Amino acid sequence: MKMEDSKPHNIEEKLRTIEKRLIDILKNFGYLKGRSSKISEIAAYLYVHQEVTQKILRKLTGYSLGTISTALRALEKRGHARRYRDPDTREYHYELNGTLLQITSRSVPDVQRYFSQMREFFGGIEAKISRPYIPEKRGYENIRQFLNEMNDIIPAYEHALQEIRTMTLNIKQEAR
């Protein structure tokens, strides 16, 4: 450790740099998942600060209150945030709904449900394209190729997700 690192302002600066980097990491992950950079950034601030208000987020990000409100509503809908009203200021506070670890581990059953919904939906599409005159039509090959690939993907994901769920349950049982 260098001498100047021990100075109080350098230590404070070091901690703020770490905090900023954690926000960048979480924002980047959201963006890589295909979320908008604004929503990813607002979510990242909530994950790291754990409790925010719309005004605080506006100060931190510079985004409009409309953008912030939309992002927070989306996070609430997905069960990542919950809000309460401060009785004194009447301002809404948004807090993280559980720990980051709990939020991410809740997602396995959600993914399973999503794949089961896909299986049902694509079953209906299969029935539509299996009508005898359909293969003659332009664009059929594209739909066929897509469905063939999904027919490989869905069982592979379902199997992997089941394995993950079993492993998670075993770990939880061992921990008791």
Next chain:
Amino acid sequence: MTSGKALQDPHGFDPEIRQIEQEIVEFFAETDPEFSGRHPIIVTVMAYFYIRRNLTQRDLQNLTGFSAGTISKSVRQLVDINMVTKEVIPGTHEHIYKMEELPFMSARIFLRTIKLLEELEEELKKTKDTLDTHAEEMQNLNGYQRIYTITTQLLRIIPPSQMIVTLIEKELKFTKTSQ
């Protein structure tokens, strides 16, 4: 999210096939955002790539009815996250965007995710070391405990995430080889 007006089909798809395609696109646009947090617009653009694979920005405008700016922003993000590649159409100034494989089964995306998680784990371990080394001086600063908790939680999330990606990759390889 797709526009209701009859739009020109860039690949001349039959109207009945186009109808089936729209059902697929709408399914993703309605269900994916709730599960992934993605915006319905980017999901719609992604879904057209799942089926058509090669598209220009103009094709996407015709298919979706979205504005040029919206399409440009969406394809930029898909390029950024390696979901599609961008090439110049020879003899023109126009670009064609290509989805080589569905992202659910793309080895390129799996490898990138694994590499990213490894790099992140390395960085977070160093961050935790710094927080431990300076604990005495930092612990009374605003947010130290919170920052420490997030760092350790992220470190705990990484190994299961690596395991999930590896398991899915293994399952998909097994499916491919058993065909």
